[in-house]
Amino acid sequence: xKYENPIVRKLRELGSVSGEERLALESAVSTVxxxxxxxxxxxxxxxxxxxxxxxxGFAARYKHVPSxxxxxxxxxxxxxxxxxxxxxxxxMDHSVVAFTDCRMALVPHERLREIxxxxxxxxxxxxxxxxxxxxxxxEWLLGMGRRKAFANVAHLVCExxxxxxxxxLTQDFRFDLPLTQQELADTTGLSxxxxxRALQDLxxxxxxxxxxxxxxxxxxxxxxxxxxxxxxxxxLNVDELSPA
Amino acid sequence: xKYENPIVRKLRELGSVSGEERLALESAVSTVxxxxxxxxxxxxxxxxxxxxxxxxGFAARYKHVPSxxxxxxxxxxxxxxxxxxxxxxxxMDHSVVAFTDCRMALVPHERLREIxxxxxxxxxxxxxxxxxxxxxxxEWLLGMGRRKAFANVAHLVCExxxxxxxxxLTQDFRFDLPLTQQELADTTGLSxxxxxRALQDLxxxxxxxxxxxxxxxxxxxxxxxxxxxxxxxxxLNVDELSPA
DNA sequence: CGCGACCTTGACTAGATTCAAAAGTGGTGG
DNA sequence: CCACCACTTTTGAATCTAGTCAAGGTCGCG
Numbered sequence: 327x328k329y330e331n332p333i334v335r336k337l338r339e340l341g342s343v344s345g346e347e348r349l350a351l352e353s354a355v356s357t358v359x360x361x362x363x364x365x366x367x368x369x370x371x372x373x374x375x376x377x378x379x380x381x382x383g384f385a386a387r388y389k390h391v392p393s394x395x396x397x398x399x400x401x402x403x404x405x406x407x408x409x410x411x412x413x414x415x416x417x418m419d420h421s422v423v424a425f426t427d428c429r430m431a432l433v434p435h436e437r438l439r440e441i442x443x444x445x446x447x448x449x450x451x452x453x454x455x456x457x458x459x460x461x462x463x464x465e466w467l468l469g470m471g472r473r474k475a476f477a478n479v480a481h482l483v484c485e486x487x488x489x490x491x492x493x494x495l496t497q498d499f500r501f502d503l504p505l506t507q508q509e510l511a512d513t514t515g516l517s518x519x520x521x522x523r524a525l526q527d528l529x530x531x532x533x534x535x536x537x538x539x540x541x542x543x544x545x546x547x548x549x550x551x552x553x554x555x556x557x558x559x560x561x562l563n564v565d566e567l568s569p570a
Numbered sequence: 571x572k573y574e575n576p577i578v579r580k581l582r583e584l585g586s587v588s589g590e591e592r593l594a595l596e597s598a599v600s601t602v603x604x605x606x607x608x609x610x611x612x613x614x615x616x617x618x619x620x621x622x623x624x625x626x627g628f629a630a631r632y633k634h635v636p637s638x639x640x641x642x643x644x645x646x647x648x649x650x651x652x653x654x655x656x657x658x659x660x661x662m663d664h665s666v667v668a669f670t671d672c673r674m675a676l677v678p679h680e681r682l683r684e685i686x687x688x689x690x691x692x693x694x695x696x697x698x699x700x701x702x703x704x705x706x707x708x709e710w711l712l713g714m715g716r717r718k719a720f721a722n723v724a725h726l727v728c729e730x731x732x733x734x735x736x737x738x739l740t741q742d743f744r745f746d747l748p749l750t751q752q753e754l755a756d757t758t759g760l761s762x763x764x765x766x767r768a769l770q771d772l773x774x775x776x777x778x779x780x781x782x783x784x785x786x787x788x789x790x791x792x793x794x795x796x797x798x799x800x801x802x803x804x805x806l807n808v809d810e811l812s813p814a
Numbered sequence: 815c816g817c818g819a820c821c822t823t824g825a826c827t828a829g830a831t832t833c834a835a836a837a838g839t840g841g842t843g844g
Numbered sequence: 845c846c847a848c849c850a851c852t853t854t855t856g857a858a859t860c861t862a863g864t865c866a867a868g869g870t871c872g873c874g
Binding site for chain 4: 718719760761763764767782
């Protein structure tokens, strides 16, 4: 398949994009840049003048509590708009960190303003992509509030598996997930010790393996059951949901 | 002050609205309707063809876990768009319930489509209002993952106080909050017993009283401290933040 | 008065955190 | 190639936070 601008590709997943709209999107990307692992790409309190689409690598949004504990509020995979909301929100209410070396496309807010002035259809698609982010937030709220640790971890793995599969970043039920257990713990709101034990639960039930940053789901239906996972909130197409 | 359409009022808080835009918004409301207490106004899995703005009363969005436990993911006060996201999301990923008898304005998705086709500025304001919802979700994630029960309860009270004050629904540090402790527990992800004890902690420290559905904050700085509350994420104007 | 809904309390249990230390891993420089 | 270092994962034990179960109390209302 020939090269397709990642932003165009993303929005075409969400709805139809005309030729003219596609051109506008393609010219919106000002730079493609790299960020090294563990570097903050956006800082809480700042007001960036561009938004970022992740092309390669993993990134996360996070906030801190005064005691210094960190909560990750969002994990991003290639193809995700990481901070599209900074286009309209005055100040960042959280930071964004690169989990791995990342390659990303910068879209100046100026360009977004032009696009949203001229292309209502594109505006709705961009808006929709932030609404899906919010739907993921809600599902995480449910998990942290009402699910047990092991279920929430299983749920997260299921979610990441589907999100990566849409981007063709899985082979069968295997995918790279270069996160440390500390990062996982900060995502699920658990201590690292308890997260480790939750993972062991899933491993001992032969639902998955996780070695050297590579996850293999060995029992998808079992993992879905243990994670009480229902993918509706991800708004994926049904044909993307049938087994790989 | 003369009557102002609540949707116009909401968006004018977020940015400027021209005369023509105002007319378009005013004609977008098809019906004002009432919902009795404890009735679901939107159901998970449905695809409504209108969105709802709450004019009077309290409502909440919630999801269930298979065991039947409920997690409230959002509390809404008058002036909030409760399900604006249903305009673009295909299926509701959660339900909406009326905590009290509610009065609300219905806006057909058709009208929203026309508005978003013709008024890019209004589209951005509507989009922004859903982005603030998402910012609140993120703050709740931080609270549920990394804050202690009493801090999270204090934080929620601080948030609701400010959101209600913007709508002029507070007198000094007092406001109606007609929620049961079960509803509070479902919001904070706690059991009702533990929530009750968290409330007692705040009461015994003379930070607030809560009787017959009326909250009085008796020590705002103390409550802010105990809740580790920083209102940045609400995107309110600074002049709205100075003490009442 | 009695009922139902809600709030409060006590006692016990379960889930999760903390602290501490050991074991594994990968990379670097001598 | 190996020794060393930093980082990460794993384990054990003690402790704390929050959940569960059960009962009693309060309040408003028919």
